[in-house]
Amino acid sequence: MGRRDPLFPNAAIVARREYRDRTRSRLFRLSTVIxxxxxxxxxxxxxxxRYLDRSSVDVIVVVAPEERLAAATAATANxxxxxxxxxxxxxxWTPPYVIERGTDLAAATEALGAGRIDAILEVNRAxxxxxxxxxxxxGPANGVLSQLAGFTALSVGIVDWTRSLPPGSxxxxxxxxxFRTESLNVPIEGGQAVDAVQIASRSFLGxxxxxxxxxxxxxxxxxxxxxxxxxxxxxxxxxMISAASPRQLxxxxxxxxxxxxxxxxxxIALPAVLVLxxxxxxxRAALGDAGAGLPTAGLTLGLLAAYGLFFLLAFTLFALIxxxxxxxxSRPDDLQTLSxxxxxxxxxxxxxxxxxxxxxxxxxxxxxxxxxPRSARSRCWPA
Amino acid sequence: MxxxxxxxxxxxxxxxAVDDVSFTxxxxxxxxxxxxxxxxxxxxxxxxxxxxxxxxxSIFQDGTSxxxxxxxxxxxxxxxxxxxxxxxxxxxxxxxxxxxGATRHEASARFDEWMERLEITExxxxxVEQLSKGNQQKVQFIAAILHEPDVLLMDxxxxxxxxxxxxxxxxxxxxxxxxxxxxxxxxxxxxxAEALCESLAIVDQGRVVASGTLGELKRGSRSRTVRLAAExxxxxxxxxxxRGVATxxxxxxxxxLELLPGAEPRDVLAAVLARGTLVTRFEVAEPSQEAIxxxxxxxxxxxxxxxxxxxxDAA
Numbered sequence: 001m002g003r004r005d006p007l008f009p010n011a012a013i014v015a016r017r018e019y020r021d022r023t024r025s026r027l028f029r030l031s032t033v034i035x036x037x038x039x040x041x042x043x044x045x046x047x048x049x050r051y052l053d054r055s056s057v058d059v060i061v062v063v064a065p066e067e068r069l070a071a072a073t074a075a076t077a078n079x080x081x082x083x084x085x086x087x088x089x090x091x092x093w094t095p096p097y098v099i100e101r102g103t104d105l106a107a108a109t110e111a112l113g114a115g116r117i118d119a120i121l122e123v124n125r126a127x128x129x130x131x132x133x134x135x136x137x138x139g140p141a142n143g144v145l146s147q148l149a150g151f152t153a154l155s156v157g158i159v160d161w162t163r164s165l166p167p168g169s170x171x172x173x174x175x176x177x178x179f180r181t182e183s184l185n186v187p188i189e190g191g192q193a194v195d196a197v198q199i200a201s202r203s204f205l206g207x208x209x210x211x212x213x214x215x216x217x218x219x220x221x222x223x224x225x226x227x228x229x230x231x232x233x234x235x236x237x238x239x240m241i242s243a244a245s246p247r248q249l250x251x252x253x254x255x256x257x258x259x260x261x262x263x264x265x266x267x268i269a270l271p272a273v274l275v276l277x278x279x280x281x282x283x284r285a286a287l288g289d290a291g292a293g294l295p296t297a298g299l300t301l302g303l304l305a306a307y308g309l310f311f312l313l314a315f316t317l318f319a320l321i322x323x324x325x326x327x328x329x330s331r332p333d334d335l336q337t338l339s340x341x342x343x344x345x346x347x348x349x350x351x352x353x354x355x356x357x358x359x360x361x362x363x364x365x366x367x368x369x370x371x372x373p374r375s376a377r378s379r380c381w382p383a
Numbered sequence: 384m385x386x387x388x389x390x391x392x393x394x395x396x397x398x399x400a401v402d403d404v405s406f407t408x409x410x411x412x413x414x415x416x417x418x419x420x421x422x423x424x425x426x427x428x429x430x431x432x433x434x435x436x437x438x439x440x441s442i443f444q445d446g447t448s449x450x451x452x453x454x455x456x457x458x459x460x461x462x463x464x465x466x467x468x469x470x471x472x473x474x475x476x477x478x479x480x481x482x483x484g485a486t487r488h489e490a491s492a493r494f495d496e497w498m499e500r501l502e503i504t505e506x507x508x509x510x511v512e513q514l515s516k517g518n519q520q521k522v523q524f525i526a527a528i529l530h531e532p533d534v535l536l537m538d539x540x541x542x543x544x545x546x547x548x549x550x551x552x553x554x555x556x557x558x559x560x561x562x563x564x565x566x567x568x569x570x571x572x573x574x575x576a577e578a579l580c581e582s583l584a585i586v587d588q589g590r591v592v593a594s595g596t597l598g599e600l601k602r603g604s605r606s607r608t609v610r611l612a613a614e615x616x617x618x619x620x621x622x623x624x625x626r627g628v629a630t631x632x633x634x635x636x637x638x639x640l641e642l643l644p645g646a647e648p649r650d651v652l653a654a655v656l657a658r659g660t661l662v663t664r665f666e667v668a669e670p671s672q673e674a675i676x677x678x679x680x681x682x683x684x685x686x687x688x689x690x691x692x693x694x695x696d697a698a
Contacts, residue, residue: 005454013481021470235465239526242432242459243482 005245014244014252015259018227022260032264039272047283058145061102061111064123069131072159073123074099077152081145112138121149123156131157209307212269213314214350218343220261220315221322222335225342227257228326229335250323258319273304314349321345385410386431386534386565391440393426400426401437402589408534408567408582413560415580416569417676423589424569425462428536432457444534455484458532462539462569464523468512472522475511476529483530490529497525501551517548524552528559535559537568541575553579573673583672585679592679600675608671609648611655612637612664625654629677637664641677 022028062077064070082095102108102120111117120136133153135146231237231253240249275282325342329335335342386408393401401423408414418424429435431442433449442449444456466475473494480490498504501521506514514522520543528535541549556579560566570576576583584594593600613619622638623631627646632639642651648667655662 010482013478017470017478021467235461235463236467237465238429238434238461238463239459239465239479239523240482241434242457242461243454243479245454 005248007248007251010244010248011251011255014249015256018253018256019259019263022257023263028260028264032267035264035268036271039268040275043272043275043279047279047286051286058096058118059098059100059116060119060121061100061108061117062121062123063102063105063108065125069123069125069156069160070101073121073133073152073156074101076155076159077121077149080152080155081148109136112136119145119149121152123153131160205303210350210353213311213353214346216261216265216311217315217318217346217349220258220265221318221346222339222342223261224254224257224319225322225326225335225338226332228253228323229329229332232327232329233331246327250327254316254319254323258315262315277304318346318349385445386567387443388427388431389441389443391427391430391437391442393423393430393435393437399589401430403440404586404589404591405440406584406591406594408565410565411560411563412565412581413556413579414565414567415576415583415672416567416586417571417573417576417583417672418569418586419571419680421588422586424586425538427586428459428538428567428569431536432459453484455530456533458483458527458530458535460524460527460535460537460540460568462542464519466511466519466523466526469510471508471510472514473507476522476526479526480529483532485530493529493531494525497529500555501525516543517545520544521548521552524555532564534565535567537566539570540568541570541572549575573671573676577672580672585676587680593675597672600672601669607642607646607648608668609640609642609651610637610664610666610668611640611651611662613655614661614663619658619660621658622655625651627651630673639668639671641671641673643677 060077060081062070062074064073078095078097078099081097081099084090084093084095100117105120105122108117108120112120115138118137120134122134122136124132124134126132131153133149133156135149135153137145228250231240231249244252322342325338326335329338388404388406391401391404392399404423404427416424416427426435430437431449433442433454436450444452470478476494477487477490480494481487485493494507495504498507501524503514503518503521506518506522511519511522520540524537524540527537540552544552553575556566556568580597582594582596583600584591585600586592593603595603611622622628622640627642627650629641629643632641640651642648648665652662652665
């Protein structure tokens, strides 16, 4: 009959020592504080970017050979591009575009090149009376602005055409037509169409969660592997192995070092997650309506709990794999040789998570498309 | 608790570290495991502790296989001293005692007693790396006994200790023996072994070449110890070069000569007289442990085996 070596309490005693040893070190505390500050900065990034973006206004200069045509184009562009969002007080709302009139195309082009203005809307009349509209920008044409410019061109054409009607013709004032977009690939969940903001949010959160898990497994997994290898090669091992079984020592190491890693991870992630969870109210308080539709809109308590459970299971699995690898080497230096295969193990988890995200998302993962594997992309991106 | 080692062997690759070793350690006695470096002492201890398993043979403690006995029955002082250098002494001692199954409360009380006993109380809250080598050794000894093991095994426990600390440790050994614990230690320091061991096994290149109580070994020894003094002379330097003399230990008033196996004391006396020396004292004494060791192994315990000897053994 063999010796009975129950895992507890020895595994717990070893785990407690490992945990205390790491969390008490000054380096651990310092790095935790620095990383926590960094994580908070990243969590606040969407609001900060929105805030910076809110304060910037695009200047568009209208250049036309005729005074009346220039005035009509500027008024029409202003009417189309600067529509206050629903429920916004027009008196306090700051329009995102300033439409100015220019007389000299060369001067406007020079200003565009120097970055003093953001775009030029050039309107010309041909000999047969037909209008041509050119929308110029310094960089690549923004999709939304190009569309708005296109609508402006159409509207200016209508205005110009109505002027050629016989005198006395009764026409009402020009009104900006209602405008909306529709998509053929509307994502469905539970029989209901899913909001585009939700889709973007899920893509964003999915990416953040997967990357966080990958980094955590890679860094803290190596902690575990190094801890096991170091102890194995140390002089303490002969004493330890006479007091506890290898299983007790291994489990204690994994739990203790992994626990220290998770403590640091939680210390970093919790404040950041809280900021993310309350980002919508924070953004609304700071930015008003411009804060709506932030990329963390889909972050719910249930999602966080599911992620926490999944994270714990994944981390336990990988920590045990890393510990097993650590126990195979005879010196901690040998782990350097094994760092690539170890990274590949973690990478396998990362890629499978990306794959399953794309596959599950199918046609409701627009944010994933560029990075989807080919087979999954074919379902996301119909020909 | 008696400890019985029966025909134990262990091979690493082509090297036979332990070869059919058998001996018994009686409770209430201090047992010495004597051998040169590489003789197989540490491997045998690790097999007793079930850190490594023998290729063949078995080890019993009070008739039960050592693989079935709880780890806390043993206390162990490894040859390679190792404690966590960045950990406080008191925390480390309690941690190890708890691993061995002692409660924190019991271990704490015993820890205080032993720190006082070994005169290192002021070190209890220091980091291990801040202690001197001797104090680290004493702390390591405390780690081995804090859980009150039935069997205490120590691998070269006296290495690096000054005479004062050596005496402290010897007293502690005797006290533990008197409590009825089984104590075994390996050494190649004959002085310490002779002062403490009541029974011993001599190992050489993995094999036990002699074992028994000190009396049995002395009676069975083929070697002789001779005490010699000469009038008006310091100890002559040529004594060590005489035929049949293994070692010479100079003393204040006489020299102690360990003779090689088969050498006769009367031949030594004749050789000394033939040099014209006036001998004032000549005494054939009981053989020391060193003499017994030399008698069985053919060299001093602190000498490495020669290549010739190793080749002869291999053949």
